[in-house]
Amino acid sequence: MKVLFIGGTGLISSASARLAIAQGIDLFLLNRGNQADVPAGATSIIADMRDQDATARALAGHQCPTVIMAQDEACFSRFSIPGGQRW
Numbered sequence: 001m002k003v004l005f006i007g008g009t010g011l012i013s014s015a016s017a018r019l020a021i022a023q024g025i026d027l028f029l030l031n032r033g034n035q036a037d038v039p040a041g042a043t044s045i046i047a048d049m050r051d052q053d054a055t056a057r058a059l060a061g062h063q064c065p066t067v068i069m070a071q072d073e074a075c076f077s078r079f080s081i082p083g084g085q086r087w
Contacts, residue, residue: 002026004064006049008042009035017042028064030055 001024008017008029014037020027021041029038033046047058 001066002028002064003066003068004028004030004045004059004062006030006067006069008039009037009044014039028062030058 003025005017007013009031017039021039027042028045029042030045032048038044045058047055049055
């Protein structure tokens, strides 16, 4: 199963990412690239969610049926995943 974590490199979310990978999940992490600790087995996609155009370009060609907001800060009240449902 393909899953996209928005975040996934912080203290708590990286532990969740490692657990997901251990469960056999094909994990993608959309993050700003500020953390060097990307869990082994995850694919890092670099973009800042505050820049919708950059995020759309970074996610082009990716299709993940499950998206999890895994970042430590709640800075978005509404966002959209290109090709997905608006939340």
